[in-house]
Amino acid sequence: MSPEVFLDVFQQALKLIVIIVAFIIVPSLLVGLLVAVFQAATSINEQTLSFLPRLLVTLAVIGLGGHFIVGLLMDFTIEMYNRIPQVVG
Template identity: 85%
Template sequence: MSPEVFLDVFSQALKVIVIMVSFIIVPSLLVGLVVAVFQAATSINEQTLSFLPRLLVTLAVVGLGGHFLVEMVMDFTLEMYRRIPEVVG
């Protein structure tokens, strides 16, 4: 396998990982920020108040966007299977 092929495969894998992680984490971070601002404004220091909305948003994002995430992984996997002759030979 040439270094160019390896770098191409590695960059594609990294791109898929970053998109999948950010697709799930960014909404949770935004909700956590809103809840933290609310807690700071009202002086409420309850830990579960911050945890439950982030959990619900993360579950909703995975439930609604799961098809997109699975499709992305399947496309990447099929592309890797198609590139086996290029990588091996």
């Protein structure tokens, strides 16, 4: 395996990881920010108030976007299997 092929595979894998993680985490971060602003405005310091909305949004994003995530992972896996001849020979 040449270094160029390895770096290309590594770059694609990192890009895929960033897309999947951002797809799940960004909505949770936005909801956490909104809840934090609400807590600061109302002086409510309840820990569960910030945890539960983020958990529900994360589960909803995984549930609604799971098909998209699995599709990305399947495309990457199929591409890796198609690259086997290039890596071996």
